[in-house]
Amino acid sequence: MQRKVAVVAQKQINSADVGMPRERMLYELVKSLYEEVGISRDDIDTFVLCSNDFNAGHTISNVFEDCPVGAYMKDETKVEADGVWAATYALARILSGLYETALVVGNSQGGSVMRPYLMMDYQLAPVYDRQLGLLNELSAAGLQAHAFLAKKGLTPDTLDEIAARNLADAAKNPDAFNGKAGASAADVAATDMLYEPLRKGHCYPFTDGACALLIASEEKAKKLTDRPAWIRGVGDSIDTYYPERDVVDVKSVKLAGERAAAMAGIGLKDLDLVELSAKFAHQEPILLEGLGLPADGGAASVSPSGGAFGAYAFNAAGLVRIAECFKQLTGSAGDTQVEGAGYALAHGQDGLCMQHNAVMIMSSEEG
Amino acid sequence: MTALERIVTTSVVPLDFTYNYRVGPYLENYIQGLGRKKILGSKCPDCGKVVVPPRKVCGLCNAIMDAEGLVECGPEGTVDNFTVGHVAVVKGLIEKLDVPQVLAMVVLDGASVPLLAELKGVEPSAVARGMKVKAVFRDPTENDLSDLSHFEPV
Amino acid sequence: MIMSNVAIAGVGYTPVFVSKRKDVNIAEMISESVATALENTGLTPDDIDAVTFGNMQTFEGLNMPHLWSAEHILAVDKPTIRISTGGTTGMSTLQAAYYYVASGLYDIVMAVSWEKQSEGDSQVGLAGIVMPEAMVMVQHGLDLFGGGGLSAMGGGSTGAASFQAMSYLHHSGADPEHIDKMAALERSNAALNPYAHLRKKTSVEDIQATPFIAWPLRFGHTCPTSDGATTCIVMSEEKVRKMTDGNVAWITGLGSATSDPSTANFLEGQLTDPAEQEPARIASAKAYKMAGIKDPSRELDMAEMYNGFAHQSLMWLEKLGCCKEGEAHKLLDAGALNIDGEIPTNASGGVFSTNAIGASAMNRPAECALQIMGKIEGGHKIPKKIRKAVSHGWGGMFQYVTVMVLADEPMKS
Known part of the structure; x- marks a missing residue:
């Protein structure tokens, strides 16, 4: 990379029903970040917003986000994807040399405002899959889960265990809302069957949420904090739809x-x-294998925050993953802290059966 | 962040818009094929893959496929993957089904990639990968995507 | 500090921009512009490092259509990002490609923008900007279509734009007839452009014969809704040297800025004059500074403005510093805005004549790039050598502006 860039601060809100309009949610979120870092909106060179017109129920969803986040009369753009792409774009903007600081803000209200599975339906080919009505996010996930278990010769118990571990981890994370201390595989196995082998307990929780990340160039990052987390690499790729x-x-x-x-x-x-x-339990081992890691992560802890099981607000989710890596790399992850965490990877996805994937690698050391 | 007081109640906005999607020449020919109880796929001139339903661009080698030179696949095929649905997702909400629905990824004879379809005439517990199945068409056909009604065991 | 020079190396349009492309579906239509862009640059799909993609998704009711279109935009196995900022989407998508290359992350990026407006209802799509607020108001008994400052809803986007046009006429000293004249000029320019939608040589009298929608705007002052797609290939300086003959258009300056949503005169208690458009000043000042342009009124050779409505071409020229406030209509009267004038404005016919919304704000810099490269097809080729050009996008809720400056030479490092 032609410059060094770091994440300087993070704030997140996750809830089943946040009880306020998203404009207020964003205002409270970003205000708390500004106060913590000791800056104002004047210190932000560019805003990269991350939301979706369908999820927001607003054409041009960034229109009503500009003022709450402080982008009034400022440089702003909007990514319509998972938050990892927005953070990647903010990185590119700073790397270009034209900006020193970027505020990335993602949000959606899938808990109380919109229906996440319906929004996923709208991603289907309008001239074929949407006409037939066979494919939806859950049937696609059921097919993927079945293919995974069949290929690996595993039983659904594996999925129950993955979900239970994530739910228990999420209980230790104050930024997650869906944790269940002491969650057991038996609890998960008792939830409703949706599309075999997929059960309700294997699925992400509907979430109202938002996440803000302050990203800055090396020079600026060192002025703003003693403990930045350095962005070391990004990558994404899209698969065929069909x-x-x-x-x-x-x-x-x-x-x-x-x-x-x-x-x-x-x-x-x-x-x-x-x-x-991993929006669904089976996606965790699929992701680990894709990344060339063993099924238990090997030396790497797997989603110590509870991952997508703790909260999964569309558009914000990938930013939350980056925020959790930031917490780990700066030693501020509390009860979920991985001792001596030096390198972390955050992942985000879009599409049915993870058609589009993006990752960001971060480190505690400058490198 | 401290918990925030609830400041508004919700306002339900049940919007439902109608769109008018052109299907394009590939699906047009596919649908007309279904009307003749034939399943047509497009063949990639470069990598040779046959995809059903047909489309313009091969995602594997970026070649343009011919909308008029479609090839017939099936009507028999093999179950590659499946799921048994105990629910349906209706406008984003989960509804329980009284009778489970089997959804199967079927690789038609002569095709390279699977087609998602409903599988009927078999107990969900008896469905297996590798099972031979055949297409069942609506009779009479109506020149519509739904002319390919479902598959059943051979 | 700019770390590297970035250029538009080629442009691909769909063969036509028309009301209804009945012969192809959305993904097939987009693929036409992608294929043309590759053909025009002599590149293969493997040469493309990443794809940026944008449109107004609610217009066709498709959520994240890059997923369904992945094959057709040749994105499979490539980094891909979806950008959407409303009317400005096309330029925002191109700006994303700029930043992807300027960052050093990628060398060749393909920016794809499109709209197939015949498949949905554009006014419904636009109303969606304020649909939740509007529905809440209706449920509380407020009248959306008259009185109380809410009357902008009555005429759709044209109703809202009429407030801007009125304010502009008041502040600039221009007459309503200047709007007719600008409309006739741009329609006549479009008649020369094979990629324009409304291609009919039009007189001031023709425009004046059209009915009023909301004073001072007539039907003849408004843009069409179009089906079409545009793709731009964006390259690093190193790749330009290696893979092209050097005839490219350099992106030397860019910017964007926002204001508050009350600008569109929808919400009661309007704060901001819709003709003020401070974001245009902020974004253009930034772009000019980056491009080393000290006096845009002297240094620019052409302008491509985002004008959903005919008064806007005049208004934006002033807001972007191409002339002083209140002077654009004088330039129009003097013939300076004609294709062979001093500052040809919307030689393409503008958004006013061709409006596949997601692509509209990409067509502006694309037209500048083609003029700079001397690759314009059709009679709207500007006769003089174009060295510096300004392009502009406008959208959001009347409160979001993008600017891009292009030049025939890269910035010296």
Whole structure:
């Protein structure tokens, strides 16, 4: 990379029902970040917003976000994807040399305002899949889960265990809302069957949420904080929409991981933790395999925050993963802290069966 | 962040818009094929893959496929993957089904990639990968995507 | 500090921009502009490092259509990002490609923008900007269509724009007839442009014969809704040297800025004059500074303005510093805005004549790039050598502006 860039601060809100309009949610979120860092909106060179017109129920969803986040009369743009892409774009803007600071803000209200599965339906090919009505986010996830278990010769118990571990981890994370201390595989196995082998307990929780990240150039980052987390590599890749892609051996995960690792100049096995946006339990091992890691993560802790099971607000989720990596790398992850975390990877996804994947590798040391 | 007081109640906005999607020549020919009880796919001139339903661009080698030179696939095929649905997702909400629905990814004879379809005439517990199945068409057909009604075991 | 020079190396339009492309579906239509862009630059899909993609998704009711279109935009296995900022989407998508290359992350990026407005209802899509607020107001008994400062809803986007046009006429001293004249000029320019939608040589009298929608705006002052797509290939300086003949258009300056949503005169208690457009000043000042332009009124050779409505071409020229406030209509009267004038404005016919919304704000810099490269097809080719050009996008809720400055030479490092 032609400059060094770091994450300087993070703030997040996650809730089943945040009880306020998203404009107020964003205002409270960003205000708290400004206060913590001791800056004002005047210190932000560019704003990269991350929301979605469908999810917001607003055409041009950034219109009513500009003022709450402080972008009034400022440079602003909007990414309509998961938050990892927005953070990647903010990185590119700073790397260009034209900006020293960027505020990335993602949000959606899938808990109380919109219906996440319906929003996913609108992603389907309008002239085919939407006409037939067979494919939806859950049936696609059921097919992917079945293909995964069949290919690996595993039983659904594996999915129950993954979900239970994430739910228990999320209980230790004050930024997650859906944690369940002492969650057991038996609890998950008792939830409703949706599309075999997928149960309700294997799915992400509907979430109202927002996340803000302050990203800055080296010079600026060192002025703003003693403990930045350095962005070392990014990578993303999109797979085919149509079903010729392998949904178990996911090429876009592999390519995204390889690209980010090459940029960071490290091997993925050097990671101390990965924060994965596994919206469904079976996606966690699929992601790990795609990244070339063993099913238990090996040396890397897997989603110590509880991952997507703790909260999954569309558009904000990938930023939350980056925020959790930031907490780990700066030693501020509390009860979920991975001791001595030096390298972390954050993941975000879009599309059915993880059609589009993006990752960001960060480090505690400047490198 | 401290908990915030609730300041508004919600206002429900049940918007439902109608759109008018052109299907394009590939799906047009596919749908007309279904009307003749034939399943047509497009063949990639470069990598040779046959995809159903047909489309313009091969995602694997970026070649343009021919909308007029479609090839017939099936009507028999093999189950590659499946799921048994105990629910349906209706306008984003989960609704329980009284009778489970089997959704199968079927690789038609002569096709390279699977097609998602409903599988009927078999107990969900008896469905297996590798099962031979055949297409069942609506009779009479109506020149519509739904002319390919479902698959059933051979 | 700019760390590297970035250029537009080629442009691909769909063969036509028309009301209804009945012969192809959305993904097939977009693929036409992608294929043309590659053909025009002599590149293969493998040469493309990353793709940026944008449109107004609610217009066609498609959520994140890059997912469904991945094959058709040749994005499979590539980094891909979706950008959407409303009317400005096309330029925001191109700006994303600029930053992707300027960052050093990628060398060749393809920016794809489109709209197929015949498949949805654009006024419904636009109303969606304020739909939640509007529905809440209706449920509380407020009248959206008259009185109380809410009357802008009555005429759709034209109703809202009429407030801006009135204010502009008041402040600039221009007459309503200047709007007719600008409309006739741009329609006549469009008649020469094979990629324009409304291609009919039009007189001032023709415009004046059209009915009023909301005074001072007539039907003849408004843009069409179009089906079409535009793709730009964006390259690093190193790749320009290696892979092209050097005839490219350099992106030397860019910017964007926002204001408050009350600008569109929808919410009661309007704070901001819709003709003030401070974001245009902020974004253009930034872009000019970056491009080393000290006096845009002297240094620019052409302008491509985002004008959904005919008065806007005049208004934006002033807001972007191409002339002093209140002077644009004088330039129009003097013939300076004609294709062979001093500052040809919307030689393409503008958004006013061709409006596939997601692509509209990309067509502005694309037209500048083609003029700079001397690759314009059609009679709207500007006769003089174009060295510096300004392009502009406008959208959001009347409160979001993008600017891009292009030049025939890169900035010296």
